[in-house]
Amino acid sequence: xxxxxxxxxxxxxxxxxxxxxxxxxxxxxxxCGRGVLLEYLKKTRNTYGVGVDVSPPKIASCVRRGINxxxxxxxxxxxxxxxxxxxxxxxSRMVQELSDPGEIIDKALRVGRHxxxxxxxxxxxxxxxxxxxxxxxxxxxxxxxxxxxxxxxNPVSIHGFESFCxxxxxxxxxxxxxxxxxxxPISVLPNLLAGYAVYHLVRE
Amino acid sequence: xxxxRLGQLSYLWLFASxxxxxxxxxxxxxxxxxxxxxxxxxxxxxxxxxCGSTLPGFTLRYETYGRLNADRSNAILICHALSGDHHCAGxxxxxxRKTGWWDNMIGPGKPIDTNRFFVxxxxxxxxxxxxxxxxxxxxxxxxxxHLDFPVVSVRDMVRAQxxxxxxxxxxxxxxxxxxxxxxxxxxxxxxxxxxxxxxxxLPLATTARQGAQAIAFNEVGRLAIMQDPDWQNxxxxxxxxxxxxxxxxxxxxxxxxxxxxxxxxKFGRSRVPAAARDLFAAEFQVxxxxxxxxxxxxxxxxxxxxxxxxxxxxxxxxxGPDGRLEDEMQxxxxxxxxxxxxxxxxxxxxxxxxxxxxxxxxxxDASYAEIDMSLGHDSFLVHAPELYELVxxxxx
Numbered sequence: 001x002x003x004x005x006x007x008x009x010x011x012x013x014x015x016x017x018x019x020x021x022x023x024x025x026x027x028x029x030x031x032c033g034r035g036v037l038l039e040y041l042k043k044t045r046n047t048y049g050v051g052v053d054v055s056p057p058k059i060a061s062c063v064r065r066g067i068n069x070x071x072x073x074x075x076x077x078x079x080x081x082x083x084x085x086x087x088x089x090x091x092s093r094m095v096q097e098l099s100d101p102g103e104i105i106d107k108a109l110r111v112g113r114h115x116x117x118x119x120x121x122x123x124x125x126x127x128x129x130x131x132x133x134x135x136x137x138x139x140x141x142x143x144x145x146x147x148x149x150x151x152x153x154n155p156v157s158i159h160g161f162e163s164f165c166x167x168x169x170x171x172x173x174x175x176x177x178x179x180x181x182x183x184x185p186i187s188v189l190p191n192l193l194a195g196y197a198v199y200h201l202v203r204e
Numbered sequence: 205x206x207x208x209r210l211g212q213l214s215y216l217w218l219f220a221s222x223x224x225x226x227x228x229x230x231x232x233x234x235x236x237x238x239x240x241x242x243x244x245x246x247x248x249x250x251x252x253x254x255c256g257s258t259l260p261g262f263t264l265r266y267e268t269y270g271r272l273n274a275d276r277s278n279a280i281l282i283c284h285a286l287s288g289d290h291h292c293a294g295x296x297x298x299x300x301r302k303t304g305w306w307d308n309m310i311g312p313g314k315p316i317d318t319n320r321f322f323v324x325x326x327x328x329x330x331x332x333x334x335x336x337x338x339x340x341x342x343x344x345x346x347x348x349x350h351l352d353f354p355v356v357s358v359r360d361m362v363r364a365q366x367x368x369x370x371x372x373x374x375x376x377x378x379x380x381x382x383x384x385x386x387x388x389x390x391x392x393x394x395x396x397x398x399x400x401x402x403x404x405x406l407p408l409a410t411t412a413r414q415g416a417q418a419i420a421f422n423e424v425g426r427l428a429i430m431q432d433p434d435w436q437n438x439x440x441x442x443x444x445x446x447x448x449x450x451x452x453x454x455x456x457x458x459x460x461x462x463x464x465x466x467x468x469x470k471f472g473r474s475r476v477p478a479a480a481r482d483l484f485a486a487e488f489q490v491x492x493x494x495x496x497x498x499x500x501x502x503x504x505x506x507x508x509x510x511x512x513x514x515x516x517x518x519x520x521x522x523x524g525p526d527g528r529l530e531d532e533m534q535x536x537x538x539x540x541x542x543x544x545x546x547x548x549x550x551x552x553x554x555x556x557x558x559x560x561x562x563x564x565x566x567x568x569d570a571s572y573a574e575i576d577m578s579l580g581h582d583s584f585l586v587h588a589p590e591l592y593e594l595v596x597x598x599x600x
Contacts, residue, residue: 056576064600067571
């Protein structure tokens with residue numbers, strides 16, 4: 001049986017982002033969930049981490065793990081932090097949840113020296129096919145809920161994200177494109193063939 | 205005094221259930237601590253207050269629950285709020301109608317688990333429940349100190365507790381300091397003044413400094429007391445005093461501990477039974493409730509202590525002369541969890557967040573959790589499974 005999507009997602013971000021992060025780094029994970037990534041980085045890289053989330057059970061879970069966590073709004077939290085205070089800010093599968101994600105990315109690049117962004121590629125061919133075939137909201141393993149049970153989303157494609165970076169003088173220092181299994185690297189036609197993308201961004 | 209006398213005793217149930225922890229333990233509270241006894245610790249050494257005045261020594265009344273482990277590493281200090289005391293769990297006699305003020309939180313199997321921890325709570329310096337305060341006898345005069353009592357600060361309270369824990373109980377490490385409201389201020393001060401003694405800080409519903417609104421409410425309370433002719437410039441005989449003024453101060457303060465929504469849920473516009481009554485007798489249940497709160501308060505609290513402690517609250521300011529919270533927070537070494545409550549308008553979430561921001565800006569291990577409850581400032585005292593879970597996790 002293939003691993004569950006949730007498990008794959010965790011491993012994906014964990015491995016790629018962890019490889020980028022130097023030991024002892026100071027990290028801010030926006031939308032940290034249950035603190036799995038921060039806990040892993042603390043154990044393997046001896047990092048100092050802070051997570052931000054809005055969900056009470058996730059906050060409780062971070063407290064249980066001994067992970068620093070802040071219950072509140074990511075944008076307001078960023079406003080409270082000094083310039084380049086964190087070595088890394090992480091937005092793992094978070095940008096598609098935000099209203100005005102460009103503003104958060106802008107703030108994250110002020111507060112952090114490096115920014116890691118990982119998201120599900122909305123331009124993935126299966127999504128396009130689903131839309132073309134049914135003309136309805138996409139339904140598949142990644143978007144399992146029907147319209148009436150879905151939460152508000154702000155999905156983004158690789159192409160859309162990269163042109164956003166270009167327009168805003170954000171340099172893509174590294175990237176990783178992964179196939180629909182979110183594990184196998186791919187380099188050709190990423191906007192069509194990649195299911196997941198992770199970026200290392202810095203301000204030009 | 206008739207104004208303040210409770211009209212309908214049959215409504216006592218209402219008062220008992222509104223704000224105080226439930227008398228009967230609920231399902232997820234595994235065990236009660238049962239009978240407890242208070243003790244007195246007396247320091248014979250001179251105590252110099254922050255203001256420069258001294259006392260030849262002092263007494264703190266305190267209680268302990270659970271057992272100190274072999275390596276003396278499992279002590280948790282509980283700090284009480286303005287009107288609280290050392291009796292935070294259990295009962296003093298089988299006749300007690302009420303348990304200690306945080307009995308829902310502290311006990312065997314409860315979030316602050318007395319099977320694991322040695323829990324200590326003392327009445328603050330300046331208090332009136334057995335610790336040295338304005339109503340204590342001044343050995344030099346043979347009369348109560350009244351207003352000759354030194355100006356007491358939150359820091360003085362903490363320094364006195366430190367003496368109790370180190371000199372009195374022989375501890376050199378404290379696993380955690382926990383408290384809400386004024387207790388939360390003491391928690392922060394503990395972390396700042398004794399960073400190598402305390403390992404975890406759990407301040408709840410608190411602030412690093414009060415805003416104008418909280419100071420304003422305290423001032424009204426103080427004036428109610430001082431305008432009462434029975435106050436006599438603080439020199440009233442022990443056991444007497446400005447009962448009307450103190451009751452009014454308590455009634456008003458009590459409103460600030462609750463919330464619009466909480467009061468509405470509990471009382472709405474419901475009325476006390478319509479017996480023959482005067483126009484200005486307690487008509488609505490909320491009036492009756494507040495009168496009861498005022499009445500019961502004057503039977504257990506000293507007016508001068510109220511003045512001193514409310515002033516200590518007003519003057520507490522961790523921002524320091526430069527207005528930078530980081531200067532003080534930089535000293536903290538303990539892991540900290542700050543908890544705010546959405547409906548708390550006395551020490552609102554923003555002030556609890558500000559503490560966390562400053563700690564994180566100093567690179568400290570700190571977390572902030574906000575609990576969505578409708579009961580206002582006093583939310584930290586009531587049955588709240590979400591809070592229990594956080595406390596349990598943080599102390600694990």
